Amino acid sequence: MPAADVRVTRGRDPDAVDRILRALPGWFSVEEAIVEYVADASRLDGYLATVDGETVGVALVDRRFQRLAELALLAVDPAWHRRGVGTELLSQVEADVTADGVSLLQVHTLGPTSQDEGYLQTRAFYTARGFAPLSRRVASWSGPVLLLVKPLG
Numbered sequence: 001m002p003a004a005d006v007r008v009t010r011g012r013d014p015d016a017v018d019r020i021l022r023a024l025p026g027w028f029s030v031e032e033a034i035v036e037y038v039a040d041a042s043r044l045d046g047y048l049a050t051v052d053g054e055t056v057g058v059a060l061v062d063r064r065f066q067r068l069a070e071l072a073l074l075a076v077d078p079a080w081h082r083r084g085v086g087t088e089l090l091s092q093v094e095a096d097v098t099a100d101g102v103s104l105l106q107v108h109t110l111g112p113t114s115q116d117e118g119y120l121q122t123r124a125f126y127t128a129r130g131f132a133p134l135s136r137r138v139a140s141w142s143g144p145v146l147l148l149v150k151p152l153g
């Protein structure tokens with residue numbers, strides 16, 4: 001199904017976040033992290049990608065700073081990977097935060113020293129969508145953390 005059939009709206013849906021994260025055990029396997037994201041879904045700016053009324057993707061945006069926004073979560077139901085849903089969500093986030101004066105979008109993900117196949121694909125997505133690596137650090141609890149940024153506008 002082409003991206004044109006995906007509808008992205010602003011909205012909060014913690015249950016959809018819970019369902020989609022639990023469908024992605026290759027990326028989200030730590031229970032505490034899932035619970036934290038579900039809690040974030042009630043307080044951060046939320047975006048929902050729907051197809052025929054079903055939520056197939058979610059994004060959360062943290063607006064702590066005036067000129068910089070953080071993509072706190074981006075997740076697409078695995079049945080919908082590689083069909084443009086992530087791109088649609090990201091495009092809407094970028095349009096909204098740009099209109100609100102933000103010039104830099106950042107995202108943290110698992111860094112390239114990891115052999116993790118899933119996050120290899122995640123980094124391929126962010127790179128394809130214009131993000132560039134900015135810094136890398138090692139967090140003892142979960143492996144390397146990669147910070148990527150994308151200039152907007």
Ligand SMILES: CC(C)(COP(=O)(O)OP(=O)(O)OC[C@H]1O[C@@H](n2cnc3c(N)ncnc32)[C@H](O)[C@@H]1OP(=O)(O)O)[C@@H](O)C(=O)NCCC(=O)NCCS
Nearest residue numbers: 074075076081082083084085086087109121122124125128
């Ligand atoms: C990362 C994710 C959000 C991307 O969403 P998506 O809807 O699958 O991505 P899109 O279909 O919009 O892909 C856009 C482009 O990104 C790149 N890309 C996406 N998935 C890729 C993969 N598995 N391998 C290589 N490139 C990939 C491609 O260039 C693709 O364009 P193309 O299909 O025309 O070649 C989704 O795969 C996902 O939910 N992954 C698991 C959770 C996750 O990693 N979240 C981010 C954590 S920081």
